[in-house]
Amino acid sequence: MGDKSFLSGPFFEERHRALAGKLDGWAAQNLAHVDHADVDAACRTLVAKLGSAGFLEHTAPGHDGGAIDVRTLALIRETLARHSGLADFAFAMQGLGAGPISLFGTLAQRQAWLPKTRAGKAIAAFALSEAASGSDVANITTAARRDGDGYIIDGEKCWISNGGIADLYIVFARTGEAPGARGLSAFIVAGDNPGLLVAERIEVIAPHPLARLTFRDCRVPADALIGKAGDGFKIAMATLDVFRTTVGAAALGFARRALEETLKRAATRQLFGAPLGDLQMVQGHIADMALEIDAAALLVYRAAWVKDQGAARVTREAAMAKLYATEAAQRVIDTAVQIHGGDGVRSGHPVEALYREIRALRIYEGASDVQKVVIARAVLSSVEQ
Numbered sequence: 001m002g003d004k005s006f007l008s009g010p011f012f013e014e015r016h017r018a019l020a021g022k023l024d025g026w027a028a029q030n031l032a033h034v035d036h037a038d039v040d041a042a043c044r045t046l047v048a049k050l051g052s053a054g055f056l057e058h059t060a061p062g063h064d065g066g067a068i069d070v071r072t073l074a075l076i077r078e079t080l081a082r083h084s085g086l087a088d089f090a091f092a093m094q095g096l097g098a099g100p101i102s103l104f105g106t107l108a109q110r111q112a113w114l115p116k117t118r119a120g121k122a123i124a125a126f127a128l129s130e131a132a133s134g135s136d137v138a139n140i141t142t143a144a145r146r147d148g149d150g151y152i153i154d155g156e157k158c159w160i161s162n163g164g165i166a167d168l169y170i171v172f173a174r175t176g177e178a179p180g181a182r183g184l185s186a187f188i189v190a191g192d193n194p195g196l197l198v199a200e201r202i203e204v205i206a207p208h209p210l211a212r213l214t215f216r217d218c219r220v221p222a223d224a225l226i227g228k229a230g231d232g233f234k235i236a237m238a239t240l241d242v243f244r245t246t247v248g249a250a251a252l253g254f255a256r257r258a259l260e261e262t263l264k265r266a267a268t269r270q271l272f273g274a275p276l277g278d279l280q281m282v283q284g285h286i287a288d289m290a291l292e293i294d295a296a297a298l299l300v301y302r303a304a305w306v307k308d309q310g311a312a313r314v315t316r317e318a319a320m321a322k323l324y325a326t327e328a329a330q331r332v333i334d335t336a337v338q339i340h341g342g343d344g345v346r347s348g349h350p351v352e353a354l355y356r357e358i359r360a361l362r363i364y365e366g367a368s369d370v371q372k373v374v375i376a377r378a379v380l381s382s383v384e385q
Ligand SMILES: Cc1cc2nc3c(=O)[nH]c(=O)nc-3n(C[C@H](O)[C@H](O)[C@H](O)COP(=O)(O)OP(=O)(O)OC[C@H]3O[C@@H](n4cnc5c(N)ncnc54)[C@H](O)[C@@H]3O)c2cc1C
Pocket: 125, 126, 127, 128, 129, 130, 131, 132, 133, 134, 135, 136, 158, 159, 160, 161, 162, 204, 210, 360, 363, 364, 365, 366, 367, 368, 369, 370, 373
């Protein structure tokens, strides 16, 4: 059981504490033995389980009104990540994939998709990145052209989580209203669209469903467009604005688990005739870990709280939360591996898995250096005003 004292802090309400307790109990019962042998099957099972347990309801409120509560999303991700990286992934993608519809979709789009994603009956994906345009989103070349009463999408997307197993893809494509970022639009593409092909499955150090996708003569109806033509960049950034904070929350969950494992190890491992935790140098590392975790929690829940108070954008706070929490978690987990000695790099050990899980979080949804640019821009512009 991790440290729960932060839940009594000012960012939370009683409903948050109740949910965190309920999910922690559910996760202990349901996520102790997630089988990673077939990640596609594991993700389908996790989405279905999270859906039937009701937790996916929080990923996309909005088909009947209501707003996304970022503190709830962050608490769920933190808790799931503490128990299972794959469960956190399955939850997060339901939110990120459904996010553009939840935030910008028409009533018909929301009614068509959100009940299914929230019930765990449709798996969602968010297809923004391309091989040549990860950080450089404005450089997207996948194009959608008008054709009769619809659009035809052609191009390629890379690094698409849930690629190959998703029922719903949000695809960002160039429609050319203006150069660069202002000429992009967001489309709903069903997973069984014959113009959508899985070109390659991508293996990564913490395996989860990931693919390169090609779109060839991929025909979608006009009502597949989310918002207006040319709104795609705004939709992508507003969605990431909500979910970026929750990447920090997932990192926080990984870091908390690393500290829990380290505390167990420090108490049980005997060295030089005493528990490992009696060594002052080890105590110093434990203090650093606890400090970084608390600092990350404050930044993550500050960003979530600001958004939940109704801020239109939360770019600076979300960038700070994501940057600090992911970088701090990497340091905390590295220390945990070190304190575990050889067992820390033994395949299948929880801290070995955390060491692999944390790495990609410093890259996706805006790499750490990109977050620094975002923070610096916000800070500089606040001085100029
Ligand atoms: C496991 C995983 C899952 C992913 N899932 C998805 C998904 O579901 N949907 C999706 O659309 N994409 C997804 N991505 C893609 C991800 O968002 C991109 O990898 C990310 O945006 C970085 O793009 P890139 O890989 O092209 O790296 P690049 O853009 O080439 O960047 C490489 C490095 O260059 C540096 N850099 C870049 N820009 C700047 C800057 N402005 N200033 C200073 N330094 C900079 C940073 O160090 C950065 O890490 C996923 C990626 C991974 C690894």
